[in-house]
Amino acid sequence: MSGHLVVVGGGAAGMMAAGRAAQIIAEEGGDAQVLLLEKTSRLGNKLRITGKGRCNLTNDCGVDEFISHLGPHGVFMRNAFARFFVRDTIAFFHAHGVPTVTERGRRVFPASNNAHDVAEALRAYCLAGGVQFRYRSPVVGLTPIQEGGWRVELAEGALVAQAVILATGGLSYPGTGSTGDGYALARALGHTITPLRPGLVPLVVAEEFVSRLQGLSLRNVRATLSQGGRLLGSEFGEMLFTHFGVSGPIILTLSSRGAEALATTGPAELCIDLKPALDEEALDQRLLRDLSSLARARYRRFLKGLLPASLIEVFAERTDISLDEPLGRFTAEQRARVRHLLKHFCLTVTGTRPIQEAIVTLGGVACDEIVPQTMASRLHRGLYMAGEILDVAGDTGGYNLQVAFTTGFVAGENAARALGNGR
Numbered sequence: 001m002s003g004h005l006v007v008v009g010g011g012a013a014g015m016m017a018a019g020r021a022a023q024i025i026a027e028e029g030g031d032a033q034v035l036l037l038e039k040t041s042r043l044g045n046k047l048r049i050t051g052k053g054r055c056n057l058t059n060d061c062g063v064d065e066f067i068s069h070l071g072p073h074g075v076f077m078r079n080a081f082a083r084f085f086v087r088d089t090i091a092f093f094h095a096h097g098v099p100t101v102t103e104r105g106r107r108v109f110p111a112s113n114n115a116h117d118v119a120e121a122l123r124a125y126c127l128a129g130g131v132q133f134r135y136r137s138p139v140v141g142l143t144p145i146q147e148g149g150w151r152v153e154l155a156e157g158a159l160v161a162q163a164v165i166l167a168t169g170g171l172s173y174p175g176t177g178s179t180g181d182g183y184a185l186a187r188a189l190g191h192t193i194t195p196l197r198p199g200l201v202p203l204v205v206a207e208e209f210v211s212r213l214q215g216l217s218l219r220n221v222r223a224t225l226s227q228g229g230r231l232l233g234s235e236f237g238e239m240l241f242t243h244f245g246v247s248g249p250i251i252l253t254l255s256s257r258g259a260e261a262l263a264t265t266g267p268a269e270l271c272i273d274l275k276p277a278l279d280e281e282a283l284d285q286r287l288l289r290d291l292s293s294l295a296r297a298r299y300r301r302f303l304k305g306l307l308p309a310s311l312i313e314v315f316a317e318r319t320d321i322s323l324d325e326p327l328g329r330f331t332a333e334q335r336a337r338v339r340h341l342l343k344h345f346c347l348t349v350t351g352t353r354p355i356q357e358a359i360v361t362l363g364g365v366a367c368d369e370i371v372p373q374t375m376a377s378r379l380h381r382g383l384y385m386a387g388e389i390l391d392v393a394g395d396t397g398g399y400n401l402q403v404a405f406t407t408g409f410v411a412g413e414n415a416a417r418a419l420g421n422g423r
């Protein structure tokens with residue numbers, strides 16, 4: 001093996017790709033050099049803020065379930081997962097000094113709870129293989145050379161590479177360096193970029209009262225997103241009110257399910273079931289019991305037993321019943337209104353927060369233009385893609401980083417093996 005392999009982007013996927021390529025070259029006695037070009041002055045900026053600084057690096061579920069969490073193109077990952085999957089990721093980090101722990105929902109974190117440890121392990125992996133790093137080196141152009149290989153344009157000149165791995169990430173959190181450059185580079189080379197949308201992003205709500213609920217966290221609720229009667233998604237778990245709308249784990253998941261509809265068709269309805277463990281009848285029995293035991297109290301006291309304190313005022317307004325209403329005078333119709341709102345606390349979703357605030361970018365380089373076993377472009381020899389640049393995006397729970405590690409590993413391995421043999 002000879003010549004240079006250039007990896008564009010020093011995030012989770014790019015570092016894994018560069019490290020694995022250097023390892024393969026060393027194992028096979030090659031003399032090719034791996035060069036990692038990073039736009040910012042540090043590797044793994046986004047990786048270092050993942051999981052609220054703890055880095056949920058993968059999810060220890062089976063492959064079928066894993067793929068079901070990767071959106072409409074998840075199946076593209078099956079071949080690559082056969083090469084490098086969850087157990088390999090855990091073993092990799094363990095071998096590089098980062099033991100892991102598995103938490104609720106099979107989420108895997110570094111035992112140190114420190115995302116920097118994950119980024120540093122990848123950096124050390126690259127260094128051990130002799131990868132050269134170049135910081136503050138944004139790639140601005142990529143051109144195939146007639147006789148084979150690539151001209152890699154940098155702001156301050158150009159390099160020649162035999163193969164290139166594009167691992168420039170998505171469009172979200174641009175302060176980390178991920179500003180979507182790779183989409184333009186891939187598009188200029190003829191690749192299809194499917195529509196880019198914010199994924200795992202808070203939702204904006206029309207009702208003004210949400211700002212009064214800011215900071216309220218609801219656990220064990222069911223939220224259902226629909227549009228014109230069409231179900232977009234339904235999730236059980238935890239959510240949060242913010243000054244502009246709603247966020248939290250189940251809302252982020254729903255935002256990805258409804259992204260296309262919200263972007264193209266307009267507002268949607270988000271209905272929160274505040275008492276998902278009780279069906280309407282069981283809930284009615286509960287309300288009747290409460291009303292009879294609180295006959296001398298007022299509506300405010302009744303709601304105290306049913307809702308978090310900060311929701312009581314808004315809830316009472318929405319039922320159009322005064323908080324001072326004596327429960328002794330409560331009618332069956334009023335009880336029905338309370339019951340209905342407990343099961344259908346509905347909000348109008350006008351859209352998502354901007355892509356800059358999204359956890360991931362939905363859309364990207366079309367998967368059918370990439371060989372799933374190798375991450376090689378089907379359009380150009382010596383071009384590979386890895387990470388979020390691809391049109392694969394996962395739910396929250398460690399799915400996105402595993403995609404980055406797997407595609408990086410597979411791209412690095414195959415790009416290195418193809419060096420010098422004309423494949």
Ligand SMILES: Cc1cc2nc3c(=O)[nH]c(=O)nc-3n(C[C@H](O)[C@H](O)[C@H](O)COP(=O)(O)OP(=O)(O)OC[C@H]3O[C@@H](n4cnc5c(N)ncnc54)[C@H](O)[C@@H]3O)c2cc1C
Pocket residue numbers: 008009010011012013014037038039040043044045046047049050051052055056057058137138139140167168169170172173176177178179180181182358359360386387388389397398399400401402404
């Ligand atoms: C706040 C937040 C929390 C998250 N938490 C989790 C989590 O806990 N678990 C999980 O699985 N996923 C999480 N994610 C998603 C996950 O971080 C990403 O999916 C993952 O980092 C993608 O890896 P990547 O290597 O493809 O891209 P990135 O990590 O974005 O790296 C891309 C790199 O390319 C560089 N670059 C860009 N353009 C150029 C250019 N022209 N030239 C050279 N370099 C360039 C960038 O500077 C950057 O370093 C989170 C995301 C965010 C924003």
